[in-house]
Every structure is written in structure tokens, then in C-alpha cells.
Amino acid sequence: MNQNKNSNNQISRGRKALFYAGRIMMGIGLVLFLSVFVNVAFSDPWQLVDSNPMGPGIVGFIMIFVGTLISSVGAAGKAGSGMILDPEQAREDLKPFARQAGGMLSDALDAADIKEHLAAAKEIVKVRCRSCGELNDEDSTFCKKCGERM
Ligand SMILES: [Zn+2]
Structure with missing residues (x-):
């Protein structure tokens, strides 16, 4: 055509x-x-x-x-x-x-820079271990560094 x-x-x-x-x-x-x-x-x-x-x-x-x-x-x-x-x-x-x-x-x-903002929003929130201060995923039960219960 x-x-x-x-x-x-x-x-x-x-x-x-x-x-x-x-x-x-x-x-x-x-x-x-x-x-x-x-x-x-x-x-x-x-x-x-x-x-x-x-x-x-x-x-x-x-x-x-x-x-x-x-x-x-x-x-x-x-x-x-x-x-x-x-x-x-x-x-x-x-x-x-x-x-x-x-x-x-x-x-x-x-x-x-909307694409970057969207990517940042998807990132999982981190929580700091009370014992050693290592940053762990929000939903983790034990610290990945020292094994302390979160
Ligand atoms: Zn720890």
C-alpha cells in the first residue's frame, strides 16, 4: 500500500x-x-x-x-x-x-527526573539493628550481621 x-x-x-x-x-x-x-x-x-x-x-x-x-x-x-x-x-x-x-x-x-523518583519510592525501607547498627530490610526477623533478633 x-x-x-x-x-x-x-x-x-x-x-x-x-x-x-x-x-x-x-x-x-x-x-x-x-x-x-x-x-x-x-x-x-x-x-x-x-x-x-x-x-x-x-x-x-x-x-x-x-x-x-x-x-x-x-x-x-x-x-x-x-x-x-x-x-x-x-x-x-x-x-x-x-x-x-x-x-x-x-x-x-x-x-x-520522575523516573528516578519512581525508582526510589520502590526501594524497601531499612531499619538499623539495635545491637550492631547494621542496616537490615524492614521485614527481616534477625540481623544479617550479628544475628540479633530485630
Ligand atoms: Zn546486628
Whole structure:
């Protein structure tokens, strides 16, 4: 199914291109959409609109919508973005994101030294022998050094 097995955990070139194409479309759409307000405010100084002043706004709005859709498909893949219902493929499509999230969590744990604290908490509490002062396990009956009853 995958054309390139090496790119399993990477976002493919095609999806990246799709993502950026969608973003560019959103940008153009936004400019068109906002130009309506500029035109209204400055009474169309560039003569962009002849008859319908809302024309570019509607086109811009559609471009933002389509651009958002295209970039989300590019980012998450067809299945990952919900364009097609395929849980198996969706998991495959979202793998780069899931992997990244896992890495970030691991980094956070390392930074806080939580792993070390968890290991220390598991350690058995030691008790000191009244006779010789040797440290023994909490649940031991006799001292491991002098044999005195704990
Ligand atoms: Zn002892």
C-alpha cells in the first residue's frame, strides 16, 4: 500500500506539498476576504470590484475553507483527517504526530527526573539493628550481621 516503506514514519513529500498549497490558498483567500472591508472603507481605490462588492469576499471565503481542508488533508493524510473512514490507515497517517508526542512526553519525564523518583519510592525501607547498627530490610526477623533478633 505504501509506495515507500522508508517513509512510513515520515510525512510524505506529496502531503507536505498539499499542506503548503492549502496554506497558500488560505492566505490568498484571507487577503481577498479582507479586501472587501478595505474596499468598503476606502470605496474601492483599486477598482477591483465592478458590480458586486462582495464577490471577492465570497471567493476568498471559499478559498479559506478549501485551503483549510487541503492543508489538513496534507498534514494528517486522507484517513487521518477524516476524509475517508479507514482507522488502520488513519493510524498510519498520524504516526509521525503520535511518535512526536511520545518523544515529548519522554523528554518531560527525563527533565523532571520522575523516573528516578519512581525508582526510589520502590526501594524497601531499612531499619538499623539495635545491637550492631547494621542496616537490615524492614521485614527481616534477625540481623544479617550479628544475628540479633530485630
Ligand atoms: Zn546486628
